[in-house]
Amino acid sequence: MVVDLRSDTVTKPTAGMLDAMYSAKVGDDVFEEDESINALEKKTAAIFGMQAGIFCPSGTMTNQIAIKCFTQPMDELIADQTAHVYRYEGGGIAFNSAVSTRLLNAERGILSAEMIAPEINADNVHYPHTSLVVLENTVNRGGGSCYTLNQIIPIAELCKQKGLKLHLDGARIFNALTKTGDKASEYGALFNGISVCLSKGLGAPVGSVLLADFETIKYARRIRKVLGGGMRQAGFLAAAGIYALDNHIERLKDDHNNAQMLSNILNNCNWVKSIIPVETNIIVFETIEPANNIIERLANYGIKALTTGPYSIRFVLHLDIQPQHMEHICNSLKLI
Numbered sequence: 001m002v003v004d005l006r007s008d009t010v011t012k013p014t015a016g017m018l019d020a021m022y023s024a025k026v027g028d029d030v031f032e033e034d035e036s037i038n039a040l041e042k043k044t045a046a047i048f049g050m051q052a053g054i055f056c057p058s059g060t061m062t063n064q065i066a067i068k069c070f071t072q073p074m075d076e077l078i079a080d081q082t083a084h085v086y087r088y089e090g091g092g093i094a095f096n097s098a099v100s101t102r103l104l105n106a107e108r109g110i111l112s113a114e115m116i117a118p119e120i121n122a123d124n125v126h127y128p129h130t131s132l133v134v135l136e137n138t139v140n141r142g143g144g145s146c147y148t149l150n151q152i153i154p155i156a157e158l159c160k161q162k163g164l165k166l167h168l169d170g171a172r173i174f175n176a177l178t179k180t181g182d183k184a185s186e187y188g189a190l191f192n193g194i195s196v197c198l199s200k201g202l203g204a205p206v207g208s209v210l211l212a213d214f215e216t217i218k219y220a221r222r223i224r225k226v227l228g229g230g231m232r233q234a235g236f237l238a239a240a241g242i243y244a245l246d247n248h249i250e251r252l253k254d255d256h257n258n259a260q261m262l263s264n265i266l267n268n269c270n271w272v273k274s275i276i277p278v279e280t281n282i283i284v285f286e287t288i289e290p291a292n293n294i295i296e297r298l299a300n301y302g303i304k305a306l307t308t309g310p311y312s313i314r315f316v317l318h319l320d321i322q323p324q325h326m327e328h329i330c331n332s333l334k335l336i
């Protein structure tokens with residue numbers, strides 16, 4: 001048996017999702033004539049209480065478009081040092097937007113208004129103009145840590161007061177909402193932009209949606225075109241996204257329960273030094289031996305995982321990890 005815990009991006013479409021894709025109504029989306037894409041954009045915007053959405057090939061593209069929309073060259077954005085937009089988007093902030101990045105160092109990547117306020121530059125020609133704050137929920141490198149709405153509200157208020165835009169990298173926003181019980185519809189009033197990923201825990205093969213107001217999304221269409229992300233009959237992919245929103249949100253709690261179960265087992269493994277407390281579908285743990293040794297031993301049992309440091313490993317739970325896989329992992333962890 002092969003069990004892939006490297007990422008929640010590895011899921012394959014289910015039979016139901018493939019049916020939905022096969023029967024999708026499509027058109028040319030650059031002419032805004034793809035019914036499935038239009039429906040997905042409207043549906044996602046409505047879920048989060050935002051005006052409009054734009055379907056993009058990747059979460060990276062939604063984040064990069066948002067940063068471009070909310071900044072001018074020479075500006076600065078504020079993010080935690082764990083941020084995907086900074087670490088894992090290939091230097092795109094500098095390349096696409098000619099913007100510098102002010103990195104904070106928060107516990108598990110969870111920023112607060114108190115941390116952000118002193119990092120906003122004064123209006124002085126020496127300093128780059130601070131124009132944007134980017135939050136991530138859940139925080140990937142924070143071990144799947146979450147913001148609650150009550151933690152976000154003071155940050156949103158600070159940004160409004162100081163005239164900064166606020167963007168949410170919500171690649172795993174539904175994992176956060178599953179954990180906190182907060183309402184998605186309350187997010188719209190707090191953020192200028194929200195990226196929602198369909199191809200992580202929700203199990204769609206491709207795609208993310210950027211949400212914002214009408215005017216921003218109009219400009220975002222221009223930037224998406226420039227980046228080469230203007231797709232044509234991509235409604236087959238959007239149909240998978242709609243199916244995922246309708247069918248795969250409820251079940252995220254199973255991933256969270258599975259992560260908790262694995263964490264409990266790891267806790268009793270003598271090769272594990274410590275585990276970051278599990279909040280959602282991600283487990284990050286420190287190992288006593290070099291992480292690569294453990295990865296090799298896991299591979300002997302068909303279990304794939306990634307290191308996040310020389311003595312650190314990440315497991316990510318997702319739609320394709322079913323009870324029989326869990327049983328296999330639980331048994332194997334005790335043997336390696």
Ligand SMILES: *Cc1c(COP(=O)(O)O)cnc(C)c1O
Nearest residue numbers: 058059060061084136140169171
């Ligand atoms: C995966 C991910 C993204 C987007 O990744 P793509 O592979 O470009 O879709 C963005 N932010 C976070 C936190 C992620 O984990």
